[in-house]
Amino acid sequence: MPRKKVTEGNGRPSGKKRSAGKKRGRDDFSSDDDLDLDGSPASDSGPNHKRASKAGAKSPTGIAAIVVTEPEHSKEKIKLEGSKAKGRLLIFGATNWDLIGRKEVPKPQAAYRNLGQNLWGPHRYGCLAEIQVRTVASGPVSAHSLLITTEGKLWSWGRNEKGQLGHGDIKRVDAPKLVDSLKDEVFVHGACGRNHTLALTENGSVYGFGENKMGQLGLGNKTDAVCSPALILYNGQPITKVACGAEFSMIMDCKGNIYSFGCPEYGQLGHNSDGKYIARAQRIEYDCELVPRRIAIFIEKTKDGQVLPVPNVVVRDIACGANHSMALDSQKRVFTWGFGGYGRLGHTEQKDEMVPRLVKLFDFPGRGASQIYAGATCSFAVNEMGGLYFWGATNTSRDSTMYPKIVQDLCGWKVRSLACGKSSVIVAADESTISWGPSPTFGELGYGESKAKSSTTAQEMKTLDKIYSEHVAMGYSHTLVVARDETEQDGERLKKLPEYNPRTL
Structure with missing residues (x-):
């Protein structure tokens, strides 16, 4: 049966205690500002990043093309091109x-x-x-937004209680405003979480700002609010895409590796753990990832329950919902992991997945995916033929779609961009x-x-x-x-x- 009702608060087994301050349910998007985790303040500038890349590395879907490669003392530079769009x-x-x-x-x-x-x-x-705009970003649990101009300047506006706008303060901003401290950088892409923001420059560096009490800014510490942009602690290959969930983040490098950091509560970081441990007074707490950590394994599950590793995964695109993650690889395969409630992972069951798991429907010749998108409690993919598929739930009071199904209303339409x-x-x-x-x-x-x-x-x-x-x-x-x-x-x-x-x- 494709449809199931979700019970017990979105599929959570009853009787589990949660840590103080994490009072909301899995998909309650109201802000929880009652937990402050002490941590040393993040410095305003991260380490000097060493970058290396082979000339001609392929770009991920719809984001960046590597157009310049200059060797310089064994270090090669890249230059990313963002969207070619130009508009209002x-x-x-x-x-x-x-x-x-x-x-x-x-x-x-x-x-x-x-x-x-x-x-x-x-x-x-x-x-x-x-102002001519190249691209915009927000998120399914965000009350703030970013825009990038055709010159690559970063503007932000909206809610700002944790400094997620990057203006050096926590004052709300009602209309788009230039992020002044980053005016000398050229940006190609950005992403918004519940209360945090990541922004990607044309040379593959990533700035983070906003809430960091789960380590979601990748700065190596936990802080309530980082109001000024700081470079994330990362010195691998240049980054070509960023994505944010509610309290976690994901980055993808030019070689097709993905790294995740922040809250691991439902396995959405893909490191084969939900990070739970029993702290004092029987409280459940979470072992958060404070710096980007590479996702090492991708799996598929057979009908008889065997778990097999999937080799040669070169990721081309990533997307994050509130508490789940998606990846699209160079072979047009789709992987999902994290919180499984409402069927948003597309595996016909509501189990949380701790590592990226292959979505079977797109693993056939001619049926692969070309685009992926994540909503708060659902997922979308466009296949090679242009069909739009949906799974999970947008209306959580109705039945859920437990595996990818074609969106009949959009049959015959060529989807260019989608947001939820x-x-x-x-x-x-x-x-x-x-x-x-x-x-x-x-x-x-x-x-x-x-x-x-x-x-x-x-x-x-x-x-x-x-x-x-x-x-x-x-x-x-x-x-x-x-x-x-x-x-x-x-x-x-x-x-x-x-x-x-x-x-x-």
Whole structure:
């Protein structure tokens, strides 16, 4: 049977104690700010990174192409190229950053309680009138966002209680703002966790900032908040892709190795452990990975339960949900691991997986995957033929899909970019932008003020009719679109959209 109901709080066996401060359930995305782990403050600059790479190493799907290789005293440099997109940023959904995913604004942020409305249709940011955007990033459990301009400058905005915007403070920022301390770097890619951020430069270095109490910044220590960008502790091959889960992170190097760090609670780090140990007073605590650690083994499970290693895995793309991870390799195989609730791993069972496990459906000639995406409690893949597959659950009160199934509503569409928030999905395909998600929504589907606010089936966004979406990203309950702006016609259509100029204190 493909469908099962999830019971006992998302499949967790009852009777297990959790550590103090980790009170939320596995997929409760509200912020938990009641646990401070002492640690020495992270320095603002990491070690000097030694990098080496063979000329002509292949690039991962859709992110970076290595275009320059210069030998220099046995050390070879790389230069990554990010997305070729060039357009304007559009935003819709919830913009009251301190309230997202919470019943009320926390006391220290009370002054901001009434700042930021729900935008029911696409808006342009007034402050970005002259800014050409290359790419945007947020995450299914994030109330903050990044954008990278065509010059490679990094901007950030949103919730900032842990310094996840990298501006050196913990003040909320309502409209995109340049990360000043990194203005001399050129960025190609970024990722957002619940309260932390990773940003990748064109030479393969990674900066981290925000919450680090589970080691998710890879700085070698645990700190409540790192407000200024710091280089992660890593001196291997240049990095070509970064991804963030709720409280963990993943990086991929140009050789196709992946490294993970942060919270290991459900095996999402892929190191064959959930990191649990019994601390004082019978409390369960977690042995977090404080620096990037390479994932060493990939497996498949046979029908009769045998576990076999999968050799020659060269990873080309990575994606992280709230508590699960995905990888796509050079042979178009998909691996998933971490928390198995709601069937999000696609293995027809809800067991947590401690190491990357092969998803059988894509392991056939002509049926391999070309793209992967992770939502908070679900997963997506596009196969070689262009079919979009889904597994897991977006609406956790309904039945779950326990293994990859084709999304019938999108048969025949060529998916270019996809993003998933807490429960909503947006897709850029062909000339259209398509979205769907169950109630309650906050405008992240972008249907407009007078239209239905939610939809259980995929709907074309009429509000973006004749506007070409280059790239889409979604946070917990807000959506970002890079809309093409190359011709006069493009510009005229974009000018017809309303402008958003947030009120500030």
